[in-house]
Each structure stands twice: as structure tokens, then as C-alpha cells.
Amino acid sequence: MDPIRTRSKNDLKPIYCSNPLEENKNLGVEIEKSILKVIRSGNYILGKNVEHLEEYFARYIGSPYCIAVANGTDALSLSLTAMGIGKKDEVITVSHTAIATIAGIEITGAKAVLVDINKTNFTIDTSKIEAAITSRTKAIVVVHLYGHAAQIKKIKFLCEKHNLKLIEDVSQAHGAKYEGKFLGSIGDVGCFSCYPTKNLGACGDAGLITTKTKNLSNKIKMLRQYGWVNRVSQIAGQNSRMDEIQAAILIIKLKKLKEHNFDRNKIANFYRNNLSKTPLELPIEESGCTHVYHQYVVKTKHRDKLKSFLEKSLIFPGIHYSLPVHKHPAYLNKILISGRLTNTELVSNQILSLPIYPGLEEKKCARVVNEIYKFFGM
Numbered sequence: 001m002d003p004i005r006t007r008s009k010n011d012l013k014p015i016y017c018s019n020p021l022e023e024n025k026n027l028g029v030e031i032e033k034s035i036l037k038v039i040r041s042g043n044y045i046l047g048k049n050v051e052h053l054e055e056y057f058a059r060y061i062g063s064p065y066c067i068a069v070a071n072g073t074d075a076l077s078l079s080l081t082a083m084g085i086g087k088k089d090e091v092i093t094v095s096h097t098a099i100a101t102i103a104g105i106e107i108t109g110a111k112a113v114l115v116d117i118n119k120t121n122f123t124i125d126t127s128k129i130e131a132a133i134t135s136r137t138k139a140i141v142v143v144h145l146y147g148h149a150a151q152i153k154k155i156k157f158l159c160e161k162h163n164l165k166l167i168e169d170v171s172q173a174h175g176a177k178y179e180g181k182f183l184g185s186i187g188d189v190g191c192f193s194c195y196p197t198k199n200l201g202a203c204g205d206a207g208l209i210t211t212k213t214k215n216l217s218n219k220i221k222m223l224r225q226y227g228w229v230n231r232v233s234q235i236a237g238q239n240s241r242m243d244e245i246q247a248a249i250l251i252i253k254l255k256k257l258k259e260h261n262f263d264r265n266k267i268a269n270f271y272r273n274n275l276s277k278t279p280l281e282l283p284i285e286e287s288g289c290t291h292v293y294h295q296y297v298v299k300t301k302h303r304d305k306l307k308s309f310l311e312k313s314l315i316f317p318g319i320h321y322s323l324p325v326h327k328h329p330a331y332l333n334k335i336l337i338s339g340r341l342t343n344t345e346l347v348s349n350q351i352l353s354l355p356i357y358p359g360l361e362e363k364k365c366a367r368v369v370n371e372i373y374k375f376f377g378m
């Protein structure tokens with residue numbers, strides 16, 4: 001007899017799509033000690049922890065330089081600004097992403113140009129990129145979605161052919177690789193959000209930028225602090241500093257990233273092994289790519305009914321994203337779109353992100369699987 005089905009609903013604990021509290025539980029003492037140490041040091045912003053994190057993350061990703069900033073949106077906008085991209089320029093990206101990708105572009109004054117995605121891994125459809133290039137196009141922001149690489153080799157080739165900058169949005173793929181290289185080390189810059197639910201998540205807002213270019217690194221460092229050199233503003237900048245507490249926490253979390261990504265893969269394997277006979281379309285791993293399962297996204301025409309069904313059993317999957325960026329009121333009829341976004345609109349009605357995070361126990365994954373079986377009458 002299935003032990004889960006014998007329990008009353010009152011005994012069940014909710015299972016969330018992501019759960020940073022659960023993930024941080026095992027690191028609690030270490031994290032608390034590091035916070036106390038920072039507080040007692042009296043040095044709270046851009047100090048030794050930030051420097052250490054920058055060196056450590058650069059080494060980890062395999063890029064010579066890393067700059068710590070306040071969040072992932074700033075990572076994108078500061079990188080574009082440092083490359084001289086702004087008003088009258090166009091930047092190609094996708095609508096099937098976090099609003100932050102588009103916000104990061106538009107903050108600079110540049111226009112985001114949205115291209116459709118492919119149906120296999122939901123990242124930019126490389127066959128549609130060239131039709132979107134105009135004399136104003138300066139860059140492509142490629143989003144490595146859900147923990148899996150976009151077709152970065154083809155995109156890099158197109159960038160070289162058309163003399164465009166390549167910005168990798170790696171906010172959902174810390175530690176993922178493409179042909180042996182860490183994502184974020186392939187383009188001109190890699191931009192990472194370290195929002196608490198990310199694979200490398202702080203206990204607040206934080207972001208990281210990786211680059212091979214010293215000049216770019218220096219310029220971004222100036223831009224993140226009022227354009228200062230020795231406290232004199234040489235260029236117009238802003239405040240996008242990382243604080244010492246977040247940096248200290250991220251150093252601890254970075255040591256665990258490999259293990260946490262392994263845990264996510266274990267959960268993904270469990271889902272794959274147990275859901276392969278259901279009518280759900282499961283995520284694929286393309287050859288040459290290592291997936292880090294920021295999300296485990298399945299596809300079904302019965303998405304909304306399945307979601308409501310699971311919620312009745314206190315299982316709360318997510319939808320990333322139910323509304324493509326071009327359909328949000330802020331962007332509706334105000335954003336540049338290249339071609340038709342057919343796949344973008346189709347998948348937004350069918351995708352469902354099942355619970356996945358380090359620390360999610362197998363028995364809880366089994367509960368998710370059992371409820372999905374029940375939904376499909378299996």
C-alpha cells in the first residue's frame with residue numbers, strides 16, 4: 001500500500017517549487033557565524049569578502065575577471081552600458097524570460113528586440129536571429145533558461161559574423177556547462193543573479209558579472225560606484241555595490257554549488273525515471289550540455305487543471321513564465337518584436353515547474369509523482 005495515500009491531508013506539509021530556507025538549513029551555523037563576523041568587522045560594503053568572492057567566482061567560472069554588483073538586473077545593464085550600448089541601439093533577446101532580462105536592457109536606453117524560442121529547450125531560436133538584426137543592433141543577450149545552455153556556439157558565430165557583443169544571462173544556470181566550458185565564460189560577459197532561489201543564491205539581492213576583458217571589468221567597477229576613481233567621478237555611474245554580508249554568504253554557497261547542482265540532478269533523475277510513462281513532456285538534456293535544473297519544467301495541454309489538482313494536495317508548482325514579457329502592460333505594443341512569437345505564446349500556456357531544490361527529500365518527490373499519476377488516472 002502506498003504510505004502517502006493513507007495519510008490525511010492535515011498531516012501533509014506544503015511542497016513549494018523552490019525553498020531557499022530548506023536549502024540553507026544545513027549551512028545555518030556557518031552562515032550565521034559569517035554574518036556575525038561581518039557585523040563585528042565594521043566593514044560592510046565592498047570589503048574583503050567581496051574581493052574574495054570576485055576572485056573565487058572568476059576562478060570557478062574560468063573567466064579572468066569578476067565584478068560583484070547589487071543584483072542580476074544591474075549585472076545586465078552595467079555590462080551593456082560599459083560596452084557603450086544605450087540610446088538608439090537595439091539588443092536582441094527573447095520574451096520567454098524573467099522581466100529582468102528586458103528591464104536590464106531597457107534601463108540603458110537601448111531597445112530590446114524580441115525573437116521567438118525553440119520548442120525543445122525554450123531558449124532563443126537561432127534560425128530567427130539574423131532576420132532581427134538591423135543597422136542598430138549592437139548585442140545579443142542570450143538567456144540560458146532553467147539551468148540548460150542555449151545554443152551558444154551558433155549564437156557566438158552569429159555575433160562574430162555581425163560584429164555584435166554577446167552577453168550571457170546566466171541567472172538560471174550557475175555551474176552549467178557547454179562543451180566543457182562553464183556558461184558565463186563563453187560570451188563577452190556573463191551576468192548572474194544571486195537572488196535567494198537561484199542555484200547560487202544569497203540571503204538577499206546580489207549579482208555577479210564575469211568577463212575576459214580587463215578594460216570592461218575596470219569600467220563596470222567604476223559604473224557600480226558613481227563612476228569613481230579614487231572617489232572622483234570620471235564617468236556618470238550609479239550605486240550597485242554588493243554588501244559584505246551577501247558576499248560572505250555567497251562564498252559559503254559557492255563551495256556547495258557543485259553538491260547542490262548534483263542534488264538538483266538527482267531529483268531530476270527521479271522525476272525522469274518516474275514520469276516517463278505519463279503524458280507529460282519532460283525536459284531534455286542536449287548533447288554537450290550539463291543541466292543544473294534551476295527548474296524542472298514539464299509540458300502539458302492540461303497545465304492549469306494539473307496545477308490546481310496538485311495545489312489541492314499542498315503541492316505548489318510554479319510557472320516560468322505564464323505571461324511572456326511582451327504581454328505585460330508595461331511592454332504591450334511598446335516593445336520591438338521580430339517575426340511571430342508563436343512558440344513563446346504556445347509554451348507559456350503549457351509549462352509547469354515541478355518542485356526542485358537542494359534538500360527536497362525523495363519522499364516529497366514521490367508525493368509529487370503520485371499526485372501526477374492520480375491526475376492522469378494511472
Ligand SMILES: Cc1ncc(COP(=O)(O)O)c(C=O)c1O
Pocket residue numbers: 071072073074097098100101143169171172193194195205206207
Ligand atoms: C533570466 C534572469 N535574468 C535576470 C534576472 C535578474 O535578477 P535580479 O532579480 O537579481 O535582478 C533573473 C532573476 O530572476 C533571471 O531569472
